[in-house]
Amino acid sequence: MKAVLCKSFGPPSNLVLEEAADPVAKPNEVIVDIHAAGVNFPDTLIIEGKYQIKPPFPFSPGGEAAGVIASVGDKVKHLKPGDRVMGLTGFGSFAEQVAIDASRILPMPKDMDFVTAAGFSMTYGTSMHALKQRANIQPGETLLVLGASGGVGLAAVEIGKAMGARVIAAASSAEKLEVAKAAGADELINYSEVSLKDAVKELTKGQGADVIYDPVGGDLFDQAVRSINWKGRLLVVGFASGRIPEFPANLALLKGSSIVGVFWGSFAAREPQANLENFQQLFAWFSEGKLKPLVSLTYKLDEYEDALEVLSSRKAVGKVVVKVRD
Numbered sequence: 001m002k003a004v005l006c007k008s009f010g011p012p013s014n015l016v017l018e019e020a021a022d023p024v025a026k027p028n029e030v031i032v033d034i035h036a037a038g039v040n041f042p043d044t045l046i047i048e049g050k051y052q053i054k055p056p057f058p059f060s061p062g063g064e065a066a067g068v069i070a071s072v073g074d075k076v077k078h079l080k081p082g083d084r085v086m087g088l089t090g091f092g093s094f095a096e097q098v099a100i101d102a103s104r105i106l107p108m109p110k111d112m113d114f115v116t117a118a119g120f121s122m123t124y125g126t127s128m129h130a131l132k133q134r135a136n137i138q139p140g141e142t143l144l145v146l147g148a149s150g151g152v153g154l155a156a157v158e159i160g161k162a163m164g165a166r167v168i169a170a171a172s173s174a175e176k177l178e179v180a181k182a183a184g185a186d187e188l189i190n191y192s193e194v195s196l197k198d199a200v201k202e203l204t205k206g207q208g209a210d211v212i213y214d215p216v217g218g219d220l221f222d223q224a225v226r227s228i229n230w231k232g233r234l235l236v237v238g239f240a241s242g243r244i245p246e247f248p249a250n251l252a253l254l255k256g257s258s259i260v261g262v263f264w265g266s267f268a269a270r271e272p273q274a275n276l277e278n279f280q281q282l283f284a285w286f287s288e289g290k291l292k293p294l295v296s297l298t299y300k301l302d303e304y305e306d307a308l309e310v311l312s313s314r315k316a317v318g319k320v321v322v323k324v325r326d
Contacts, residue, residue: 003095004304005058009049012308015061017301023099027075030102032085036118036298037093038064039320040151041215041240044312046091055091061308062093062322066108066117076102084108086117088125088265094304096324103272109283116293119151119319120282124291126237126264127155127213128278131163133267134260135211135233139164144200144209146224147216147240148185149176151319154294156213157183159282162290165211168203170196170220179294179317196220200227208232208255218243225251225259232257240314294318 003020025031043061045051066086072079079085079102087105092098108117131137143160147153148169160167161184169180170189177188189199200209208229214221218241221234225247228234232255239245247259268275285291296318299307303322310316 001096002301003060004062004301005060006047007058009047012044012047012305012312015047015304017304020058020060020095023097025071025073025076025099027073028101028103029099030072030076030079030085030105031070032065032067032098032100032105033070034065034067034093034096034098034324035114036066037062037322037324038119038122039299039307039311039316039322040064040122041238041311044308047308053090060092060094060098061304062095062098063090064088064118064121065093065098066114066120067324070097072102078102079105079107084114084117086112086121088121088268090265094301094322094324096301104268106276106279109286111287115295115298115321115323119295119321120293122264123151123155123319124159124282124293125268125275125278126152126262127159128282129264129267129275130213130235130237130262131156131159131165131211132278133274134262135235137163137165137211140166141210142166142168142204142207142229144168144170144212144224144227145180145185146170146191146196146212146214146220148180149317150215150240150314151316152215152237153213154180154183154318155291157185158291159285160213161185162285168200168209170199176317183292183294191220191223196223197227204229211235213237215240217241217245219245221245225257228255228257230256234259235262236260237262295321297321298323
């Protein structure tokens with residue numbers, strides 16, 4: 001099979017596209033013929049050795065995929081060759097085939113195509129877990145979404161609306177905010193032009209946001225913690241800005257607020273039944289038209305470098321997907 005390989009840590013230009021040995025399923029694994037692979041910010045980190053997971057060399061990046069099962073291990077009973085599936089691989093999806101534990105994939109909805117499915121699991125899985133299990137967001141609460149035009153940000157906007165929240169979308173340009181508005185955002189903040197803190201206070205009549213969804217970190221986190229309501233929850237999703245911020249503990253005391261970590265991959269492994277229930281709800285919302293995943297760019301497998309550069313430069317709007325098969 002063909003695979004994009006990381007043989008030493010470095011930038012996307014350090015990767016190579018080569019022939020690699022076909023994977024063989026262990027007893028609890030399935031082999032998936034990959035049709036499309038989602039591109040996510042962790043992919044840019046894992047190839048540089050900056051992510052929590054450090055696979056042995058050589059490995060392929062690509063943390064999620066959609067495709068067709070080619071074969072199953074001896075202990076796999078609920079899946080069979082020919083099934084259309086999607087899921088979280090962690091790494092290995094920038095290839096024509098991948099071996100994956102059967103517990104980490106789900107059958108694709110009949111009304112979803114491979115490109116959409118390839119970009120669905122990580123963004124919607126993360127945002128659903130964040131807003132449901134970690135924030136316990138309630139109808140009528142105000143949700144502030146930072147980086148609202150990115151993959152997880154747009155998913156948070158849509159899920160927040162589906163859960164009955166008032167959604168304030170924040171992004172760095174008018175063009176990105178239009179994308180968030182189309183996804184259902186009620187209010188918009190361009191934080192490259194105005195103070196995030198002041199704008200949130202104005203839109204909430206001085207109260208602040210009940211839930212803040214932050215995949216950006218850095219300076220925006222610093223402003224966000226000062227834009228939170230009494231008993232508010234600030235969800236730490238990621239650090240796309242590149243700087244991991246520090247939290248002034250006195251602000252938690254003054255606002256009775258919480259800083260809540262979001263690590264969907266670990267949640268899915270530790271609480272598979274709750275994760276399955278999340279996706280059952282997400283698939284229902286998708287079928288009802290409440291979720292409309294935006295895939296803004298697709299690339300061929302040999303264009304992997306361009307696909308990763310879009311993510312690392314924070315130019316992506318919605319999802320970026322690598323099409324492995326036509």
